[in-house]
Amino acid sequence: xxxxxxxxxxxxxxxxxxxxxxxxxxxxxxxxxxxxxxxxxxxxxxxxxxxxxxxxxxxxxxxxxxxxxxxxxxxxxxxxxxxxxxxxxxxxxxxxxxxxxxxxxxxxxxxxxxxxxxxxxxxxxxxxxxxxxxxxxxxxxxxxxxxxxxxxxxxxxxxxxxxxxxxxxxxxxxxxxxxxxxxxxxxxxxxxxxxxxxxxxxxxxxxxxxxxxxxxxxxxxxxxxxxxxxxxxxxxxxxxxxxxxxxxxxxxxxxxxxxxxxxxxxxxxxxxxxxxxxxxxxxxxxxxxxxxxxxxxxxxxxxxxxxxxxxxxxxxxxxxxxxxxxxxxxxxxxxxxxxxxxxxxxxxxxxxxxxxxxxxxxxxxxxxxxxxxxxxxxxxxxxxxxxxxxxxxxxxxxxxxxxxxxxxxxxxxxxxxxxxxxxxxxxxxxxxxxxxxxxxxxxxxxxxxxxxxxxxxxxxxxxxxxxxxxxxxxxxxxxxxxxxxxx
Amino acid sequence: xxxxxxxxxxxxxxxxxxxxxxxxxxxxxxxxxxxxxxxxxxxxxxxxxxxxxxxxxxxxxxxxxxxxxxxxxxxxxxxxxxxxxxxxxxxxxxxxxxxxxxxxxxxxxxxxxxxxxxxxxxxxxxxxxxxxxxxxxxxxxxxxxxxxxxxxxxxxxxxxxxxxxxxxxxxxxxxxxx
Numbered sequence: 001x002x003x004x005x006x007x008x009x010x011x012x013x014x015x016x017x018x019x020x021x022x023x024x025x026x027x028x029x030x031x032x033x034x035x036x037x038x039x040x041x042x043x044x045x046x047x048x049x050x051x052x053x054x055x056x057x058x059x060x061x062x063x064x065x066x067x068x069x070x071x072x073x074x075x076x077x078x079x080x081x082x083x084x085x086x087x088x089x090x091x092x093x094x095x096x097x098x099x100x101x102x103x104x105x106x107x108x109x110x111x112x113x114x115x116x117x118x119x120x121x122x123x124x125x126x127x128x129x130x131x132x133x134x135x136x137x138x139x140x141x142x143x144x145x146x147x148x149x150x151x152x153x154x155x156x157x158x159x160x161x162x163x164x165x166x167x168x169x170x171x172x173x174x175x176x177x178x179x180x181x182x183x184x185x186x187x188x189x190x191x192x193x194x195x196x197x198x199x200x201x202x203x204x205x206x207x208x209x210x211x212x213x214x215x216x217x218x219x220x221x222x223x224x225x226x227x228x229x230x231x232x233x234x235x236x237x238x239x240x241x242x243x244x245x246x247x248x249x250x251x252x253x254x255x256x257x258x259x260x261x262x263x264x265x266x267x268x269x270x271x272x273x274x275x276x277x278x279x280x281x282x283x284x285x286x287x288x289x290x291x292x293x294x295x296x297x298x299x300x301x302x303x304x305x306x307x308x309x310x311x312x313x314x315x316x317x318x319x320x321x322x323x324x325x326x327x328x329x330x331x332x333x334x335x336x337x338x339x340x341x342x343x344x345x346x347x348x349x350x351x352x353x354x355x356x357x358x359x360x361x362x363x364x365x366x367x368x369x370x371x372x373x374x375x376x377x378x379x380x381x382x383x384x385x386x387x388x389x390x391x392x393x394x395x396x397x398x399x400x401x402x403x404x405x406x407x408x409x410x411x412x413x414x415x416x417x418x419x420x421x422x423x424x425x426x427x428x429x430x431x432x433x434x435x436x437x438x439x440x441x442x443x444x445x446x447x448x449x450x451x452x453x454x455x456x457x458x459x460x461x462x463x464x465x466x467x468x469x470x471x472x473x474x475x476x477x478x479x480x481x482x483x484x485x486x487x
Numbered sequence: 488x489x490x491x492x493x494x495x496x497x498x499x500x501x502x503x504x505x506x507x508x509x510x511x512x513x514x515x516x517x518x519x520x521x522x523x524x525x526x527x528x529x530x531x532x533x534x535x536x537x538x539x540x541x542x543x544x545x546x547x548x549x550x551x552x553x554x555x556x557x558x559x560x561x562x563x564x565x566x567x568x569x570x571x572x573x574x575x576x577x578x579x580x581x582x583x584x585x586x587x588x589x590x591x592x593x594x595x596x597x598x599x600x601x602x603x604x605x606x607x608x609x610x611x612x613x614x615x616x617x618x619x620x621x622x623x624x625x626x627x628x629x630x631x632x633x634x635x636x637x638x639x640x641x642x643x644x645x646x647x648x649x650x651x652x653x654x655x656x657x658x659x660x661x662x663x664x665x
Contacts, residue, residue, distance in 0.1 A: 264549075268583055269547040269586075272547040273547025342544075342546075379587075379589065399593075403535040403594065406535065406599075413594060
């Protein structure tokens with residue numbers, strides 16, 4: 001053995017000792033801790049066995065917790081399975097619906113109104129569902145969307161409302177929808193019935209755009225700063241939501257568009273101040289050119305007919321032009337104006353229509369409009385959707401509630417209260433067409449319980465003149481109440 | 488008539504009592520029974536609380552107050568100062584005026600767990616001695632004149648708990664063994 005051998009051995013021992021020291025440092029520290037713990041246990045009269053028992057109990061409790069969590073996860077998986085999912089992984093789906101329950105009363109009507117309504121008994125009070133809709137909408141892949149909405153308020157006569165497929169994020173067109181959708185004129189029609197200030201739409205708005213939706217193809221656009229928005233498209237005038245399909249000789253096309261400008265919108269004030277104007281119009285070609293087309297049945301029934309109830313739910317239409325014989329085409333132009341100053345909103349619309357008739361018949365001019373003011377007594381405002389140029393969902397500062405609280409007291413919330421007044425008129429009497437002249441004042445009281453539920457009350461006083469015949473008409477008073485919820 | 492009604496009533500009470508007690512009040516030795524153990528259960532309950540919060544109702548600006556670079560123009564008040572950044576060189580137009588603060592109530596819903604006393608059923612086997620079989624007989628159990636009481640019943644008609652393994656419960660329902 002050389003001299004180097006002992007040195008090497010010493011070095012090896014030192015290295016080994018160092019490594020061993022490092023490796024055992026943690027264990028050493030732990031053993032000190034354990035020793036301390038054992039000492040504490042000993043000092044407190046506990047033994048290691050007690051500690052082990054305690055540890056065992058802890059582990060058993062943890063086992064129980066894990067088992068419970070497993071059950072919870074299993075339940076959650078079942079819940080997820082039970083949820084409604086779209087049929088394709090590439091699609092999203094949202095369910096939406098609304099329920100509108102109405103009461104309508106006719107405390108005072110003159111005999112002429114009773115005659116229009118169809119008998120000496122006059123219009124009858126009614127209670128029922130105005131709307132009961134349920135539908136889905138969503139995206140398919142990254143740039144397509146869809147919507148289907150059913151109307152169930154008709155009992156056995158189920159209809160659909162929005163039913164379309166669409167492309168979005170398109171160059172130039174931005175968005176195109178194909179299917180049953182609203183025609184682009186009349187602000188009060190473009191506003192959802194969930195947000196409208198009054199129970200029923202004004203004479204001229206509903207008459208010129210009865211039931212609003214038609215089968216068509218429409219482009220929707222908005223400028224980058226959202227100051228401008230527009231929509232234009234081509235539609236078939238024949239209603240499809242009640243029949244489901246068209247048969248032969250059905251085509252009565254119309255071209256329609258709307259250009260809207262939100263020229264003032266105070267975004268910093270949460271949109272409590274804004275101004276809007278819009279112009280809209282349609283050029284339609286009804287099938288009224290030959291007498292045979294004016295039969296009241298069949299797929300080619302003349303669509304040049306404009307009518308409406310008394311801005312309430314009556315049995316008959318109280319203004320009605322009937323089928324305008326010889327209607328070759330009609331052109332309508334509408335103007336809209338909205339000003340919103342915090343809780344106060346002022347709205348007005350005017351629409352005028354010229355119906356061109358075949359040779360030998362005078363052209364017909366129909367027109368009407370409305371103005372209304374609404375005011376939130378509780379300070380809220382009517383929100384504005386700049387992308388579409390329509391009103392949006394109203395959010396009460398304080399929801400309505402009435403509950404017993406945990407500490408036994410009884411508490412309540414006010415909701416949002418809004419009053420409104422509307423003046424509406426329409427003149428559908430023109431060169432032998434006796435559709436009637438109508439004028440009405442509506443007073444409204446809206447009580448918004450939550451953003452999704454409210455109660456509305458309307459009192460209407462109106463006059464109808466020369467509807468269907470010279471001298472046929474009269475005065476009326478109507479009250480209406482609606483309870484509504486949407487989700 | 489009254490007598491008939493009385494007879495029907497007595498029969499009804501007897502029948503109901505017989506079904507309720509399922510014959511013998513105490514189980515035989517070696518059979519399984521389930522006993523009710525008093526426990527404190529936790530039930531979930533929804534409660535409401537109402538909190539208050541302050542919200543701001545901002546003042547809106549008119550279109551001419553929102554124009555860019557409006558220092559010194561009509562409609563902009565003294566708060567519109569380029570040095571403050573509220574207006575002038577900024578892109579924001581006149582600074583909005585102070586808003587109004589209102590206090591509103593907010594309804595809060597929460598779930599709490601409440602304690603409620605009840606019973607949990609526990610299956611056990613009768614093992615203690617002496618175990619006597621039930622006596623077969625008839626009687627007016629509903630009137631407290633039970634004639635079928637086994638030896639291991641206490642004076643109240645309930646089972647003597649000493650005959651049940653580890654039992655401290657009162658009601659007993661025998662489960663027939665297969």
